[in-house]
Amino acid sequence: MSSESGRKLKFHILRYDPQTPGDKPRMETFEIEEAPGMTVFIALNEIRAKYAPALQYDFVCRAGICGSCGMVINGRPDLACRTLTAKFPKGEISLMPLPAFELIGDLSVDTGKFMRAMTERIEGWIHDESKDNVNLDQLEARMDPDTADKIYELDRCIECGCCVSACGTKRMREDFLGAVGFMKVARFEIDPRDQRTDADYYDLIGDDDGVFGCMTLLGCEDTCPKDLPHQSRIAYLRRKMAQVR
């Protein structure tokens, strides 16, 4: 290990435990020394181990693939695990929980409950009555290789919730589905295994809490950590849904 010392980082973190009677939301500041390659994940672990043992946050994979650690980092929703502290020249980093989700405490929010409800709402699974009667001994149904690649492109969503937090429409409409839900619908809509028709999708998203409510502010497109094509898919779904009669 090198002995050279890094710069001082200042973390301003929202603290609030809704389960402690009388507790009030407040910002707390922690100073730590930066290390090479330090991420917000590494920094938060150090802060918890040294200064704030009860600090709540969520990490699982710490590799940018599980979507657990969405939080608002210097004003922008992002994955904390893969955010390098070196990205912030001033060395000051503010961390807030993702808005639009139920707060568990400090930086931890309940995205799980939201995402399950979202999947139930759009019935986010392959609709094919024969899928339980597939003879597993036989060759699988063929799929055009390009179609498979296209489905994967849209299937890469990790349900981190950044798009929902960055959504202006969601702030105004509590029941707005949000970009994560549209992306799922877009994914199933191009999947030849799913037997649903546009009319079926219209029943799910053909209203103001669905794709017609989107004000096209596109915070989703700006913040999606997986660079999913929200803008083009929302536009595509809207055109499709507008054609349903």
Added chain:
Amino acid sequence: MKIVYTDSLVIGGGLAGLRVAIATKQRGLDTLVLSLIPAKRSHSAAAQGGMQASLASTGKGEGDDEDVHFSDTVKGSDWGCDQEVARMFTQTAPKAIRELAAWGVPWSRVRAGDREVIINAQKVTLTEKAENEGLITARDFGGTKKWRTCYTADGTGHTMLYAMDNRTIELGIPVHERKEAVALIHDGSRCYGAVVRDLITGELIAYVARATTIATGGFGRIYAVSTNAIINEGMGAAIALETGVATLGNMEAVQFHPTAIVPVGILTTEGCRGDGGLLKDKDGYRFMPDYEPDKKELASRDVVSRRMTEHMRKGKGVPSRYGDHLWLDITLLGRAHIEKNLREVKEICEYFLGIDPVKEFIPVRPTQHYSMGGVRTKPNGESPTLSGLFAVGEAACWDMHGFNRLGGNSVAETVVAGMIVGEYVADYCANTRVQIDTSLVERFVKQEQYVINTLLARTSGENPYELKAAMQAIMMEKVGIFRNGADLQAAVSQLTTLLRRSRNLAVRTKAPHANPELVEAIRVPRMLKIALCVAQGALARTESRGAHSREDHPERNDRDWLKRTLATWDPGSPDSPTLSYESLDILKMELPPGFRGYGNDNTIPHPDTAVRMAQIAQIKADNPTFDRFEMQRVLMPYELPPRFTGKNERAGIGVK
């Protein structure tokens, strides 16, 4: 006291757990899944490169079948696996992948015609048959004779987990998130469910079930650097161990993956090398052909990890402030291939290393990756000693991996074992009823409440974060890739000291509800028990087999060590596990022990090996007309739920 009743309780919401839940739900049983986190965030999602199944639809997979997959798996295990289980697995894997195709996984497909690939650093043109267009394709992985690893780009685990969880939601199976099982409820012979702590409210809830399935993944986080998700702390295995009745198998069998990035230990998939990537040293020299001229970079994981370590010990590593490392070079694969088929790898390099792997080498070194050991089960997934307790996936020692798991066989195990064990769990639930005295449940809940109350009440004591870090450092330094008696002895003694100290843990935050420090304090003593099982098992095993490599005992010793380590934790001797052994019967093996083909053969043979080889030769001579299925059945009969016994069709050859 809050009690939740169900038929099938599954602890863990990754691929294995969800597949068991789906199986029991589809059999009409009330089913409930507990998970620390939302199920889609489970570590299964991290499986990048693919799932092995012998579909043989790609040109380089031609000639593949269950037999070849079986042989690769047994050799890969260094003959430490249960061959009947390996057979159950290889027979069912094609069905599992086809099931997932129907459930929505967008498997990458065969594209007819020519394509350029890199094999052994050379550009080669492969031609795929027009009649195979649109079937599920496969890539090369280490330790396999054929290209058998099916994939969706390098997001295989993600797409599998999403399809599986979507199916779970479709079937209306409840997943109770942010719940941690902290004890199993049992009476010494039968398991009745678990005591569960709500990680938000802190409440203890008893879940009573006919069958309880542990599907909590591995225990990589007992090491300071691991590719595992941070939730992989072995708590499922630990609560099974703490029953004093259930056993853990082969805990010393710990896999180190050759290519995790330095320093953070995030995995880059074996698909990097499968697709043609090379390992290079500080001089930019490709060294693997010198050590393993045949399989080179695609030798089995344990072999590659050891060769890399050997090479670094010769001074050929690249020095860095985080210690020596080597290079993974995928630049020769080209931008188009990397951006399409290795895109997670590219993202990881960009975000965590600030490099572009299209142009620059990736700093890698072998890193803890997989737990071959776990809750010992019979081939039906049930604990041999605690009825009603099942285990599946990485949490289990089922035992299809023996002492070294092949790449692509773990994510395959999750779904295949989930299908098979799920049926047996359903059978168990259908055939048993629970009669339980609620005072037994109450006793277990009170015991856990007492532990928590004591932790919260203690005004000063040991710091859980510090003890955990000390344990992780010991495991890294002394229970790593190369092991020796002196280091292992020191590890056992230091871990024992830590375990004693952990009885005096105190937390600074007294909140009884959501409190990460309290969670840590509850887990650390259990992690230490797991760590002791690993270290003590490794110390006792005076041979080298698969990933367990003893510098002081370099030979694989079939004569004395062709057996599975079993660890139990006797409440009467609280400082260490009790080890016992279960022999592997060579006279029942379809594939008797042989040479794996790496380095020099220094095996000390078991006398039964020659006997069994002669028996097999005789059986083959006596039955010259048998096809491969008939021959397999006489060599080593095995059980499987009837719905999985059908022959697997392959393109162009049918069911031959």
